[in-house]
Amino acid sequence: MIFFDSASTTPLHPEVLKTYVYILENYFANSDALYDYALKSSSLMEQSREQIASMLKVKDNEIFFTSGASESNNMLIKGISFAYQHKGKHLITSAVEHSSVMGAFKQLEEYFGFEVTYLPVNSKGVVECEQLKKALRPDTILVSIMSVNNEVGSINDLKALSKIVKTYSHAFFHSDCTQSLAKMEIPMECLDAASFSAHKIYGCKGSGFLYKKVNIQLLPLINGGQQEEGLRGGTSNHPCNIVLAKTLRLAMEKMDEHRQKVAQLNDLLRRELNRMDDIIINSPEDATPYILNFSCTCMTSEIMLNALNERQIYVSAQSTCHSKTKSVSEVLLAMGIGQKRASQAIRISFSYLNTEEEVIEFIRNLKEILNEYRIK
Template structure:
C-alpha cells in the first residue's frame, strides 16, 4: 500500500485508526460526486444507490456466513456496541435483568453496561481476567444464571492484544444459559480469523481495517429479539433509522474484501515487525511486556518502561514524530490508568509507564529500528531522573 503520511513521521497507533486504503479512497472519489440522492427515494437515482448498498450488504453477509438481513450499517463500532447491548437488553428484560461483560472491554461496551445498570436497574457481572488479561471459560460458566439474558466479550483486547477464547465462551453460553452472546470484533477483523459459531451479535468498524471513519456494521442474527436504539425510519430493516450514509456503506464491502484478501500477508509482515521489537526490547532492563507472549494479536504490543512515565515517553517520541498511545484512545483524555492493565492487577510502576505500540502492515523494519533507537535514547535521557 502506498504511504500516505509524511515520510519523516512514524505512525505506530494503528489500533486507534489506520490509513485509508488507496483503492477505497479511489472508489470514494468516484462514487461521492454521482451518488448523492437519498437511497430510500423511489426514483431511479435513489434505487440505483440502494441497489449498491444492498449488494454491499450481501457481500459482507457472505463473508461472515450470515444472511443479508442480519447485517445492519452503523456509524461505527461505538454505535454498533451501544445498539446491540441496549437493544438486546431492553427487548429481553422480561426474561431477566442479569447481564455479563468483562472488566477489560472498550469504553463503548463498558459504558453501555454501566448505563443499563445505573439507569435501568439491570444487574451487571463484570468478569475478572487472568494475568494475561484473558477471560477464563470456567469463570464465565460460573457467572451464568437462569436470569442472564446477555453476555458481551471482546474478541481481541484493544490495549494489550489478548485474544479471548471466543469459540469456547460462546459455546458455554449456548450450552448453559438462554443468554445471547455478543462479541466486539473490532480488533480481530482482518488481524485473526474470526469464528462466529454460537455468536448472536457482533460489531465491526471500517476505520480499523483501512476503511473510512463513521462506518461500522452490526451483525445480529434474525432470531435475536431486539429493540432499535435509533427510531424514526424504515431504513436498515427498521433496526437503525436515519438516511443511510450510502457511500461509506457501499465502501464497507470493498474495505472488508481488501482486508480479508490481504490478511495472511499482513499478519506475516506484522509478525516479523513485532518479533523485531520484542527481540530488542527484551535486552532492555527497564522494559517489561504487558501483552501476553501467547494468544496475542500480532498487531499490538503493550510494554511498560519502568523508569520513564508514559506521558514523558510519549512526548519524547512525539517530538521525534513517532506516534504511539498509552492506552485506549477513547480513554486517552482521562488521567486514570488503563482499566485493562488495572484489571490485570499490575503494579503502579507498570501502570505509570505503559505504552501501546499499534502495528500496521504499512510499517517498515526501518521504522521499527528508528522507534527503538529513539525509545532507548529517551530511556537514557529521562530514566535517571
C-alpha cells in the first residue's frame, strides 16, 4: 500500500495512541464533575490547553477545544458575525476556502442577510493584497483567508494580508491554518483567530481547537453548558483534548526535519512528472511541499483514481470534503485552470512517513496506467 493522501488525514502517532488509551482507562470521569477523580481529568485538560498556548506563544484563555477545524471555522465565523452584526454585515473571504468556511459564509449570506465578498486568487492560487484592500469597507467586520490551500498547497502571505486588514479597516482577521500547523511557522501575532485540527498532524480524529484573542466576543453556536467559557456546551471530550498537547509537541519538535524530508519527496516527484508528456503540474513552485497537484491530460481524475486504487495506491482528486461529488475543483477553476484540466486533476499529499521508494513506485505505476489507457 502507498498512502499519498495525508492532507486528508494521517495515522495516529504511537505515543499519542498510548497516552490516549491510558487516559481512557484511568480518567474516564466527566471533567466537569466536582469530585477529586473528575477534577484530575479537568486538571490534565487545562494543562494541555496551557501547553498548546505556550507552543503557539499565545494565552491559555485564547485556546478553545473543538471537534476539529470545521467546527472551529463555523464557531468563529458565525460567532463573530452574529456578535458584531450591529457594527456591520459585510464579510470577506477567498474563492478557494475549505468547504467548512465556504459553507459558513454561504449560510450567513443566504439565511441571515450578510453580504459576503469572495476574493479572487491569482494563477498561483493566492489572494493579492490589492484585491483585499479594494474589498474592505467601513461595515466589514470579518476577513477569513486560509493559510495553506488544501488542494494545491498555495501559501497566502498572512502577515501582509493582516497588515492590510488592520491598516484599512476595523475588521477581525481569521485564518484556517489546518494545513500549516506543525508544517511551517504561523504568524500568530498577526491573527485575531485561527482554526486547527489534530488528525492532520498524527492526532485523534474529532479533535481540534480554535485560537481566539481574548477581546473578541462570540455568540455561542452550541448552548447548554459552561464548557469552554460557555462558548461550546456539552460534555468535554477530555481524552482527545488532553492528548492534543502531546500531538502538537511531537509534530512541532520534528517540524523542520519532517519538512525537509517531504520537500525532497516533492522535488523528486516534480522532476519525474515534468519528464512526462501527458502531465501538467498545477501546484505553484512555492507551494507547501506537503501537497502536489497535477493533471493527466489524457484521462479524467475518476479513471486515474480507480486505476491507482486497484494497485493499492491511495490519492485524491480534490478536498476529501468534496470527494463524493461529481463537480470539479473550484480551487483550480478559480486559478484560471480550465474545466477540462480541472477534471483531470490528482492531488498527492505527503507525510514524513512516505519514502523515495514509494514515489518511484508511484511514478512506475502512473506510467503503466497512462500507457495502458493510450493503447485502449
